[in-house]
Amino acid sequence: MPLELLLILVVGGISAIALLLHLSGRSQPKVMTEPQAREAWFRQFPENPILELTLAKDGHAALVRTGDDNAPLGLVWSFGADTVARFLEGAKLSPCQQGLHLHLADFSAPAVQLHLSQAEAALWQELIESPSAPQPRAQEV
Amino acid sequence: MDTVSFPDVTQLAVPIFIAAILGEFLWIALKGRGGRYETRDAVTSLIMGAGSVASGILLGFIAWGFFMVLWQITPLDLGTSVWVIILCFVLDDLRYYWVHRFGHRIRWVWASHVNHHSSQHYNLTTALRQTWTGTFTFMMVVRAPLVLLGFHPALVLFVGGINLVYQFWIHTEAIGKMPRWFEAVMNTPSHHRAHHGRNPRYLDCNYAGVFIIWDKMFGTFVPEQGSDPVDFGLVYNIATFNPLRVAFHEWVAIYRDMTQPGLSLKQRMLYALAPPGYSHDGSRDTSETIKAKHLARQPQDSGTPGF
Numbered sequence: 001m002p003l004e005l006l007l008i009l010v011v012g013g014i015s016a017i018a019l020l021l022h023l024s025g026r027s028q029p030k031v032m033t034e035p036q037a038r039e040a041w042f043r044q045f046p047e048n049p050i051l052e053l054t055l056a057k058d059g060h061a062a063l064v065r066t067g068d069d070n071a072p073l074g075l076v077w078s079f080g081a082d083t084v085a086r087f088l089e090g091a092k093l094s095p096c097q098q099g100l101h102l103h104l105a106d107f108s109a110p111a112v113q114l115h116l117s118q119a120e121a122a123l124w125q126e127l128i129e130s131p132s133a134p135q136p137r138a139q140e141v
Numbered sequence: 142m143d144t145v146s147f148p149d150v151t152q153l154a155v156p157i158f159i160a161a162i163l164g165e166f167l168w169i170a171l172k173g174r175g176g177r178y179e180t181r182d183a184v185t186s187l188i189m190g191a192g193s194v195a196s197g198i199l200l201g202f203i204a205w206g207f208f209m210v211l212w213q214i215t216p217l218d219l220g221t222s223v224w225v226i227i228l229c230f231v232l233d234d235l236r237y238y239w240v241h242r243f244g245h246r247i248r249w250v251w252a253s254h255v256n257h258h259s260s261q262h263y264n265l266t267t268a269l270r271q272t273w274t275g276t277f278t279f280m281m282v283v284r285a286p287l288v289l290l291g292f293h294p295a296l297v298l299f300v301g302g303i304n305l306v307y308q309f310w311i312h313t314e315a316i317g318k319m320p321r322w323f324e325a326v327m328n329t330p331s332h333h334r335a336h337h338g339r340n341p342r343y344l345d346c347n348y349a350g351v352f353i354i355w356d357k358m359f360g361t362f363v364p365e366q367g368s369d370p371v372d373f374g375l376v377y378n379i380a381t382f383n384p385l386r387v388a389f390h391e392w393v394a395i396y397r398d399m400t401q402p403g404l405s406l407k408q409r410m411l412y413a414l415a416p417p418g419y420s421h422d423g424s425r426d427t428s429e430t431i432k433a434k435h436l437a438r439q440p441q442d443s444g445t446p447g448f
Contacts, residue, residue, distance in 0.1 A: 001152045003198075010194075013159035014187045017266075020163070021180040024170060044378065047434065077380075081179040082261040084380040108390040109380035 029078040031059035040083035041076045048074070054127065061114050063127055073128060075102070077112055084109060093128055100124055145221060147299035152194065154306045161310070162265045168315055169264075175315035176264045181382040183266040188384045189256060190269030196276070204281040208294035217291030229292045230300040230351075236287065237304055237350035240280045242361070245345050250278045251417045252391035259387055261374035263337055268312035273388045304350045308333070328353045331365045338371040339378075341435035342447030344428035363447040376418075376431065 021027070032040060034055050041050055041064050052065040064074035064085075076085040090105035099116030116124055162183075169175050219225045244254035253272045260267050287297050311333040319329045328349040336347035346363035349356050356362035365371065379390060398412040398420075408421040418427035426434070432448060442448050 001149070001155075006152055006155065006194075009155050009159065010191045013155070013162075014184060014191065017159070017162060017166075017187065018180060018184045020166065021178055021183055026178050026183075027180040043372070046438070079261075079378075079380050080182050080382070081177060082374075082378075084378050086380070106380075107386060107393045110383075110386065112380070 026081075028081075029060055030081050030083060032062065032076075032078065032083065033059065034062070037062035037076055037083075041074065041085050043083070044076070044085035045074070054124070056114065056116060056124075057120060058115050061112070063124060075112065077114075088128060091128070093125060095121060095125065100128075102128075145293045145295045147295050150299065150302040150306050154309070158190075158265070158269065158309060165265045165313060165315055176313060177262055178264055178266075179262060182260055182262050183264070185382045185384055185387060186260055186266035186270035189273070189387060190266075190271055192273045192384060192388065193269075193271035193275075196273045200276040203276050204284075205294065205298075207281055208284065208288050208297065211285055211288040212294055215289045215291060217289070218293070219291035221293065221296055225292070226296065226300065229287065229296055230303065232287060232290075232292075233284075233297060233300045234304055234349075234351045235355060236283050237301070238348050238355040238359070240283050241348040241350065242359075243280065243283075244278075245348065246416050247414055248391075248395060248417050248419065249413045250280060252395055253278045255375070255391045255417075256387045258337060258375055259379050261378060263312060263314055263334060263371070263373045265309065265312055267337070267373075268309045270387075274392065307351050312337075324353075326352060326354060332356075332362075334371045334373075335363055335365040337373050339374050339376050340369055340372050341428075341432045342366065342369050342442070342445070343371060344376070344431060344447075346447060366446060376426070376428075 032055065034053060037055050037059075038050055038053060041048075041053075041062075045066075048066040048068065048071065050064055051067045054063040056062065059078075061075060061077035064076060066074060072087050072089045072091075074085060074087045076083055086104060086106060086109055088102070088104070092103040094101045094103070096113075098113060099121045100114040102112040102114065104110060104112065114121075114124065165176065166178055169178065219228075240250075241254075244250045253274045256272055257267075257270050260270055284297055284301075288294055308328070311328055311330045313330050314334065316330040318324060318331050319327070323329065324331065328347070328351055332347045332349065332353050335343045338344075343363060346361050347353070347356050348361055353362065379387065381387065381390075395413055399409045404412075404421060411419055411421070416427050418425050418430070436443050436448060
């Protein structure tokens with residue numbers, strides 16, 4: 001097959017499929033309820049039971065405190081139509097207009113954009129930067 | 142002059158791939174079952190596929206040069222009759238089984254193969270989420286015996302291409318089970334779904350390309366269980382749609398692990414050559430420890446397929 005034709009097929013095919021998927025609503029990030037956020041955490045870390053979970057109002061992320069006092073906070077968040085989870089070890093936090101931006105020390109999960117209201121962002125920042133502080137909105141398992 | 146040549150079937154199949162993806166998507170959209178699609182996931186998979194073809198065009202000369210050297214050395218020439226092509230296809234599928242098994246059990250090879258498993262979806266685009274770095278695994282040496290036995294390098298690559306094209310259609314949830322005789326001999330969507338599972342039960346199983354008999358022969362076959370639906374993706378799922386990060390994340394991880402201070406030479410080498418999950422201090426999980434921990438939590442699964 002001539003290289004030019006292959007290139008046209010590949011670029012045209014990818015563009016057409018991307019457009020079709022987007023226009024049919026396949027670009028919406030997963031919205032989690034609290035039970036779904038818990039399930040998503042256990043899916044990644046079945047050995048780390050949740051002590052406290054704080055779900056973002058938009059349902060796209062949740063902060064997790066596990067029963068292990070020595071473990072850092074965890075985060076479970078929407079990744080496309082699915083979820084991923086990480087412990088926030090070595091994470092750097094920066095407030096932004098949409099909420100908070102997290103830079104993770106992980107090449108395969110480099111950053112997370114958290115869409116939070118101003119009040120919610122302030123609370124999350126406090127939770128993340130002071131992981132041992134009392135959590136007024138946390139809920140017991 | 143060497144005049145043996147065969148078509149590049151993977152390139153020729155590109156229009157079929159695109160049409161089949163559109164067909165599968167429409168089927169799922171109309172029926173409301175049989176799989177899931179997500180825009181960025183699918184686009185990432187397709188870009189990985191395009192990059193894999195580009196990588197083959199740019200780096201293919203390395204494997205080709207290696208095979209042609211072997212072809213000059215060997216005194217054997219089996220020709221290109223239909224029976225020789227069929228025999229080469231079967232033996233190459235055995236070669237595929239072992240390369241694929243190495244791809245899951247040797248971290249250096251896994252670094253290349255991991256991107257194929259990095260989607261949490263399982264649809265026809267996942268089939269195209271292929272490696273860009275296969276050349277650097279040096280797994281072309283596993284094909285050396287075929288060339289030395291007298292199969293022409295062009296034939297070896299041709300049947301390898303057919304093998305990959307066959308595997309395209311098995312990356313789907315739209316097909317449940319094939320007829321029993323087919324499931325017994327051939328690799329099918331059901332068998333390969335299990336291979337893509339991150340559930341402890343399905344780790345390191347069903348390495349077959351075309352014929353599932355290799356897994357049955359070598360003890361790695363695990364049938365898909367209705368009681369344990371396949372959870373697609375990696376044990377430790379990645380959180381990026383960036384094709385560069387998808388392609389190189391495990392290579393970067395190997396580099397970081399190998400260059401940690403205070404390790405012995407053996408430990409550094411094991412970070413590259415031991416099964417994925419190896420750690421010098423035992424702080425990480427391999428598929429064996431994941432299965433053992435699962436059985437500790439779910440002892441009733443002991444003795445069932447995959448455990």
